[in-house]
Amino acid sequence: MNRVKNILLAGVGGQGILLASEILSEALMLAGFDVKKAEVHGMAQRGGNVVSHVRYGDKVFSPTIPDGEVDILFGFELLETARNLDQLGTEGVVIANTLKLAPPSVSIGKEAYPAGLAEKILEKVPNAKIIDGMGLAQQAGDARTVNIVLLGALSTTMDLDEAIWQQAMEKMIPERLLEVNKAAFALGQSA
Amino acid sequence: MTKTILSGNEAIARAAFEAGVKVASAYPGTPSTEILENVVQYPSIDASWAPNEKVALEVGIGASFGGARALVTMKHVGVNVAADPLFTLSYTGVRGGLVLVVADDPELHSSQNEQDSRNYAKFAKVPMFEPSDSQEALEFTRLAFEASEKFDAPVMLRSTTRISHSKSVVTTGDPVTDLPETGLEKNPPKFVMLPGNARKRHYVVEQRLEEMADWACDQPFNRIEEGEGDVGIITAGIAYQYAKEVFPNAPVLKLGLVHPLPKQLIRDFAARFKTIYVIEELDPFIEEQLRAMGIEVHGKDKLSLCGELSTSRVRQGLLGEALKPETQEDLPPRPPNMCPGCPHRGVFLALNRLKAYVTGDIGCYTLGFMPPLSAMDTCICMGASIGNAVGISKVLSDDERKKVVGVIGDSTFLHTGVNGLLDMVYNQSTATVIILDNRITAMTGRQDNPASGYTLMNQEAPEVDLEGLCKSIGVKHVKTIDPYELDLTRETIREEMERPEPSVIITRRPCMLMKRPVVERKQPLFVDGDRCTGCKVCLNLGCPAIEWDAEAGKRGQAKVNKFLCVGCDQCRQVCKFDAFGVCDE
Numbered sequence: 001m002n003r004v005k006n007i008l009l010a011g012v013g014g015q016g017i018l019l020a021s022e023i024l025s026e027a028l029m030l031a032g033f034d035v036k037k038a039e040v041h042g043m044a045q046r047g048g049n050v051v052s053h054v055r056y057g058d059k060v061f062s063p064t065i066p067d068g069e070v071d072i073l074f075g076f077e078l079l080e081t082a083r084n085l086d087q088l089g090t091e092g093v094v095i096a097n098t099l100k101l102a103p104p105s106v107s108i109g110k111e112a113y114p115a116g117l118a119e120k121i122l123e124k125v126p127n128a129k130i131i132d133g134m135g136l137a138q139q140a141g142d143a144r145t146v147n148i149v150l151l152g153a154l155s156t157t158m159d160l161d162e163a164i165w166q167q168a169m170e171k172m173i174p175e176r177l178l179e180v181n182k183a184a185f186a187l188g189q190s191a
Numbered sequence: 192m193t194k195t196i197l198s199g200n201e202a203i204a205r206a207a208f209e210a211g212v213k214v215a216s217a218y219p220g221t222p223s224t225e226i227l228e229n230v231v232q233y234p235s236i237d238a239s240w241a242p243n244e245k246v247a248l249e250v251g252i253g254a255s256f257g258g259a260r261a262l263v264t265m266k267h268v269g270v271n272v273a274a275d276p277l278f279t280l281s282y283t284g285v286r287g288g289l290v291l292v293v294a295d296d297p298e299l300h301s302s303q304n305e306q307d308s309r310n311y312a313k314f315a316k317v318p319m320f321e322p323s324d325s326q327e328a329l330e331f332t333r334l335a336f337e338a339s340e341k342f343d344a345p346v347m348l349r350s351t352t353r354i355s356h357s358k359s360v361v362t363t364g365d366p367v368t369d370l371p372e373t374g375l376e377k378n379p380p381k382f383v384m385l386p387g388n389a390r391k392r393h394y395v396v397e398q399r400l401e402e403m404a405d406w407a408c409d410q411p412f413n414r415i416e417e418g419e420g421d422v423g424i425i426t427a428g429i430a431y432q433y434a435k436e437v438f439p440n441a442p443v444l445k446l447g448l449v450h451p452l453p454k455q456l457i458r459d460f461a462a463r464f465k466t467i468y469v470i471e472e473l474d475p476f477i478e479e480q481l482r483a484m485g486i487e488v489h490g491k492d493k494l495s496l497c498g499e500l501s502t503s504r505v506r507q508g509l510l511g512e513a514l515k516p517e518t519q520e521d522l523p524p525r526p527p528n529m530c531p532g533c534p535h536r537g538v539f540l541a542l543n544r545l546k547a548y549v550t551g552d553i554g555c556y557t558l559g560f561m562p563p564l565s566a567m568d569t570c571i572c573m574g575a576s577i578g579n580a581v582g583i584s585k586v587l588s589d590d591e592r593k594k595v596v597g598v599i600g601d602s603t604f605l606h607t608g609v610n611g612l613l614d615m616v617y618n619q620s621t622a623t624v625i626i627l628d629n630r631i632t633a634m635t636g637r638q639d640n641p642a643s644g645y646t647l648m649n650q651e652a653p654e655v656d657l658e659g660l661c662k663s664i665g666v667k668h669v670k671t672i673d674p675y676e677l678d679l680t681r682e683t684i685r686e687e688m689e690r691p692e693p694s695v696i697i698t699r700r701p702c703m704l705m706k707r708p709v710v711e712r713k714q715p716l717f718v719d720g721d722r723c724t725g726c727k728v729c730l731n732l733g734c735p736a737i738e739w740d741a742e743a744g745k746r747g748q749a750k751v752n753k754f755l756c757v758g759c760d761q762c763r764q765v766c767k768f769d770a771f772g773v774c775d776e
């Protein structure tokens with residue numbers, strides 16, 4: 001049996017993390033894997049941090065990732081990526097967004113947004129890929145497609161057929177938004 | 192038969208459809224809410240939000256007595272509210288199958304306690320299934336309907352957050368077709384629980400449990416997975432997944448029915464091993480029953496009674512592995528907050544300023560507890576705010592009594608708050624009650640309620656007249672205000688706190704996230720750098736759209752995040768220097 005692979009998506013409520021993890025799990029199922037995904041709704045959504053666990057392999061038991069065993073840390077916001085850095089296993093990969101969103105203590109001036117987070121991530125994971133998701137999404141034609149740009153970047157570290165990603169997007173994204181999202185995905189792939 | 196990825200909640204909804212359910216009733220509550228929201232896609236089911244869990248179960252019971260299969264869902268604490276009908280329903284049994292899905296929340300991701308509902312199954316003498324993934328959520332729900340009719344009993348299905356909100360691959364089935372017709376059928380000895388009838392039914396209940404315990408010994412949902420070694424594992428629900436992950440080769444007895452336990456099956460399994468581990472979340476529910484059977488086990492001597500289990504926590508408890516730190520602790524936290532433009536915000540600012548003692552309740556407004564608003568002093572359960580205000584007022588001096596204000600949301604008021612208000616008027620308490628009427632049940636994801644004007648099926652419905660309701664109870668002073676008007680809000684609350692009579696203030700303004708009708712965002716505000724003195728008063732609102740720019744001005748200045756601001760104007764009203772303006776179109 002192949003070892004189960006673990007992807008942790010981390011960011012802030014409202015960033016489209018749930019849709020990204022839905023497309024990701026759909027693609028993995030289409031590729032023939034057993035897939036489980038877990039997240040917590042409710043209180044956590046009111047602007048708080050959000051994580052989504054996606055696990056796949058021949059057979060997955062727990063829907064949540066054991067502590068410290070993340071293979072791919074998929075970060076939508078810099079502070080939330082850094083917050084989960086200790087969850088990475090040895091040889092873990094990081095795909096992250098340069099975006100910074102101030103948490104409440106920073107907004108109200110009690111403390112500063114932590115400096116040097118990108119450097120800290122690169123120090124721990126020298127080949128971490130930190131991309132300007134927002135810039136690329138705007139280039140694709142809609143700032144709201146950041147999540148799909150990031151998914152495109154993630155796809156380059158995974159061994160799934162391009163057709164499967166396309167099929168998963170077609171299933172999960174409404175028709176009228178498909179074109180701009182596919183463009184966003186492609187930009188993420190070449191980032 | 193198709194393969195899809197479903198959450199536990201989606202799978203339960205699908206199972207209700209496949210099982211031929213005709214009526215589904217619920218009150219929302221995390222993590223159970225999405226079950227009914229998904230049932231709506233199956234037009235063969237009459238799905239509705241009840242005002243509270245007790246009514247939801249009573250609606251389900253009525254449908255069952257009319258011969259239909261009925262689904263009732265709620266979160267764990269909802270069963271406290273529905274316990275009264277549940278315990279006697281256990282005696283009457285059912286006509287059409289009735290399944291009560293209860294979703295527990297170990298770790299309190301979104302709850303006020305982490306009670307273990309399995310105890311209710313034992314207490315009410317009702318059978319309970321517990322699935323370990325979405326496939327089982329679907330299969331066990333279908334099975335629960337069959338068992339309900341076979342054993343003439345309501346059947347509970349226990350989910351937990353990690354089942355309800357996790358997705359896994361599911362093969363769906365076809366709907367049943369051969370269910371009996373519905374219609375009236377009288378049977379008073381079974382359905383009228385007066386002492387004479389109920390006394391007889393109690394024997395039926397006890398016998399039913401014994402029969403089920405025997406039956407459950409050779410059913411496929413209670414299965415043995417053979418393995419190696421001299422440690423045998425007994426487990427159920429999500430804990431099974433952690434057990435398999437940590438001990439992939441160990442022999443496992445996986446229980447699908449957690450009440451009643453298949454005693455003989457357990458005895459035979461346990462006799463084969465030197466050591467037995469019971470791996471279960473929260474209470475030692477299985478463990479204690481095994482001990483009572485004279486079986487030595489390890490369980491809560493090694494695993495915590497508190498919080499949820501995980502692969503890592505099972506490794507720590509049973510293999511002695513150290514836990515890794517969960518997250519980087521030196522980074523600023525990101526707690527949940529009221530949204531920009533939330534109509535609750537100004538009310539809590541006023542309560543803070545008036546130094547009120549606030550008996551609180553449950554909803555988005557419970558976030559009024561957090562700094563900088565810091566204006567909530569108690570929170571027990573839904574509806575508690577009013578009774579708590581009445582009680583504490585009884586033991587205070589005249590001066591202190593004026594400080595007591597109960598705050599309660601519209602959905603929570605209609606859930607169980609009305610009863611508290613009856614007490615307040617009847618027993619002549621002088622406390623002040625604020626009904627935070629944001630026109631929706633926001634906390635759990637904006638569900639409709641009897642005051643919102645729509646049903647779960649998206650049909651128009653009569654709206655409860657909250658003012659009229661309070662007046663009919665006997666409250667003479669009922670005032671309705673717009674909580675966006677901060678001076679008026681503060682002045683009205685101050686006046687009513689002073690008044691030595693019961694009074695109700697209804698603060699009415701729709702939730703910013705409301706979809707029907709959509710609440711229009713207004714033009715965002717901006718801070719005029721020439722006027723802002725950096726006094727930080729606006730930061731006391733705790734609005735996510737107001738940021739502090741330490742570099743600006745002489746000692747820093749406030750700044751509005753245009754992408755977050757919805758133009759509610761509350762910050763402009765608190766500013767003494769007129770520093771806020773509205774951006775041009």
Ligand SMILES: Cc1ncc(C[n+]2csc(CCOP(=O)(O)OP(=O)(O)O)c2C)c(N)n1
Nearest residue numbers: 220269553554555600601602603632633634
């Ligand atoms: C007995 C019980 N049922 C359900 C819940 C889940 N729950 C928490 S708050 C809430 C409703 C809040 O709605 P409302 O009072 O209108 O306040 P809002 O969130 O809209 O501010 C619900 C359903 C609960 N905590 N307890």
